[in-house]
Amino acid sequence: MENPTPFFDEMLGPDNGARPPYEAYHRWFEGEDRRDLIRKSGEAERFFRRTGITFNVYGAADADERLIPFDIVPRIISGREWARLTRGIEQRVRAINAFLHDIYHRQEIIRAGRIPIELIAKNDAFLKAMIGLEPPGGVYTHIVGIDLVRVAEDQFYVLEDNARTPSGVSYMLENRETMLQVFPELFGRIKVRGVGDYPLALRRSLGASMPRHASGDGAVAVLTPGIHNSAYFEHAFLADHMGVELVEGSDLRVVDGKIAMRTTRGYKPIDVLYRRVDDDFLDPLSFNPDSLLGVPGIMDVYRAGGITIANAPGTGIADDKAIYSYMPEIVEFYTGEKPLLENVPTWRCSEADALAYVLDHLDELVVKEVHGSGGYGMLVGPAASKKELAAFRAKLKSRPANYIAQPTLALSTVPILTKAGLAPRHVDLRPFVLVSPNGIEITPGGLTRVALKKGSLVVNSSQGGGTKDTWVLEE
Amino acid sequence: MLGKTAGGLFWMFRHLERAENTTRLIETGLRIALTRPDRSNDEWQSLLKTAAAEQLFFTKYETADAANVVDFLLRDATNPSSVQSSMAQARQNARMVRTALTREVWEAVNDTYMQLRSTLARPATDKNLPDTIALVRQQSALVRGALHGSMLRNDVFDFARLGTFLERADNTARILDVKYYVLLPSISQIGSNLDNVQWETILRAVAGQRAYSWLTQGAVTPKGIADFLIFDGRMPRSLKFALGKLQSNLGYLEAEYGSTLPCHAMAARLNARLCTSSIDQVFEEGLHEFILTFLQDLAALGRQIETDYRFIG
Incomplete structure (x- = not known):
């Protein structure tokens, strides 16, 4: 594998031996001919083109459809790791729904002084039309995508809660379909939990939420x-x-x-x-x-x-980046428990102290627009030029409340297949969560996005990211 | 089914049929250019007329020679009926109605579009034009095969077939319209030989030359050709065949939905006229007038189907 990096690699440990969840896969991989795998990689791409899995890029000169690159090396999560993640995700999603109900009704959390009222009152994502409205079955977020990143063996962070209209689930399903077509033998050797029931689970879940x-x-x-x-x-x-x-x-x-x-x-x-x-x-x-x-x-x-609208209007108030920094308080307030999943430490630039710190350490931080998405309008300090930093500094000073900042995370890597063999690339993970009056269901898997450019930390498909199949092992 | 989906299916299959028909026109022109080089420019121009693209063509080109016409009919993006444009629209409609199609049909259309797009990225040469034509022919067969082999026989299928046969009837009628003067008895006296190039164009354009020979043992007469293309129910591109299919597909919809709509009566009327008439009657009344009326009635039927099944809101 090309130059080992200081980042946590999910496949290969420091001694270049495979970590336990990857052992069986790695053994198989070592026994394969690389040219053969490169050829299969091309086969996988043709498969995607034929099925028409494409996306349109906004603002691109040719309004044509593009293919999100797919890497054939799976991202593998052990059953134990997954069980731990799902407990945390479930807790977080419960809290988000309780928060939404509260914020559109009695606003107890504000009365209790746990979050500032301006955060809600001045927020465009707060939908006045939803005040006092009781959504059918009491569910606000029928479908949630929680973006997770990993920085060490036992350390995961929630990067973002997608509570509006999370996308990407079709890639989770088609990536698996492609892997089953191209490498059927792997699934005989390694017991991977299925994701194919998602559409039916979604239908059931939506049906259970009808008025x-x-x-x-x-x-x-x-x-x-x-x-x-x-x-x-x-x-x-x-x-x-x-x-x-x-x-x-x-x-x-x-x-x-x-x-x-x-x-x-x-x-x-x-x-x-x-x-x-x-x-x-x-x-x-x-x-x-x-x-x-x-x-x-x-x-x-x-x-x-x-009618039931899924997700309910106004759920954006829960995944707003300004609200994000309060998620630990929100989880604790509604569940009475300590959050099982950690938040990334976040500076709210609306606060004077935080702004001063951020301006001082701009070249170390990632700065995001509060209402932005898809990696647009974001600054990755360590990767930015002097000119870019200066330009961003000006933007930050003129509208500080529009930004939050976070440390540049040492995102874990999973190898991708390149012509020269395996090469580590940074990844994130978006598991998909279904909520209905009957409970919460999390599909064992999700969308793994991978930054295909060496060293890049931006995994968004609009910025040169690709995807991998995500395996949760049966254990 | 959504009205919009029904409309999308209808147009998807109209465009597919059109792409195939236009390809056949190109093939016809090519064949005549190869075997009768002295006559080919006239024939290219009449093919343009058949494709209802003559006017647009001459805003871009001075002469209707092989290179210009082939490029215009095959890959000109400003020509809405070019093979490339038709395929792009067929695929656009297929994307719109993706949920109504089986994976096989969708992949066949998507694959066709992608292969054609890369083949047609550059002007066709004498050398690769036959391959391009073969590609369209093969891919059309693939889509048709996928439709027949994988789709449920329900309203989705019916709307797809309505689009196919409406376009086909329109195409055959337009070929007759452009060439009607060739078929008039006054020009080609009984016993005299019909201009070979002319009848060859007509029959090739509907892929009917071999079938016609089988049925008539090689006796080529204007009346025989007109009869074949209008009244012969065995010929899958004849007006009678297409009308019969339109009526029966509308009939399946009528039965499935349990409601009779104005388009049903309209199709029945059109079909009945074909069934009770004969080629002698048509010639007596005037071939040209007959075809013009037919084309108008067909367009009206298309509009009525669109209204009755709520293609647009």
């Missing part, structure tokens, strides 16, 4: 912004695998107090709408009046209990 006065058959539909959306493939994929309709705003209207879709036989009511459209565009009557992506009047139907 009390449902139309009867609990019809579910997926709402997409349309064919040009970067995640359109995933929207179609999920609708197809759940066996439900994929609708756009133009297919929907309010009929007799229900949201109904225009079918070849007239309008049919929907009970649960899994929407992949942002809050802002959901209802031109309640939010952005120019939106053509939503359904005029859906918020009225929602308020009257006529």
